[in-house]
Amino acid sequence: MNTIPTKKQNNNPLHGLTLQTIxxxxxxxxxxxxxxxxxxxxxxxSDPSMASSLKFLRKTPxxxxxxxxxxxxxxxEKRRES
Structure with missing residues (x-):
């Protein structure tokens, strides 16, 4: 059984985050x-909400x-501020 090795994502700040969290x-x-x-x-x-924004972002790459x-x-910016 061959498995494809996964790349480590140490330098990817988005790794493991959901769009909602972001x-x-x-x-x-x-x-x-x-x-x-x-x-x-x-x-x-215009009348922003989390639900409508997430729906739009999931459909619009x-x-x-x-x-x-x-x-x-x-x-x-946060790193610079601290």
């Missing part, structure tokens, strides 16, 4: 308004990539 941390850090300024999508700007990139930026 979005929750971004909203806590930037707020919905700040998130909408940085990623201009309707689900962040380009928006999810932007959210993941912003999460990386947020982590770097």
């Amino acid at each position: 979005l929750t941390e971004l909203v806590d850090y930037f707020g919905w308004e700040g998130l909408a300024e940085r990623i201009p999508v309707r689900c962040f700007a 380009w928006a999810r990539e932007k959210v993941e990139g912003l999460y990386g930026f947020m982590l770097r």
Whole structure:
């Protein structure tokens, strides 16, 4: 039985995180308004909710990539602040 070796993801800050966790941390850090300024999508700007945002992000790869990139930026900012 051959198994494919899995790569370690030591340098990947997203490894093991759910999209909901990432979005929750971004909203806590930037707020919905700040998130909408940085990623201009309707689900962040107009009557934002976690459920509608998660639904949109799961269906829209380009928006999810932007959210993941912003999460990386947020982590770097937090490190600089401490």
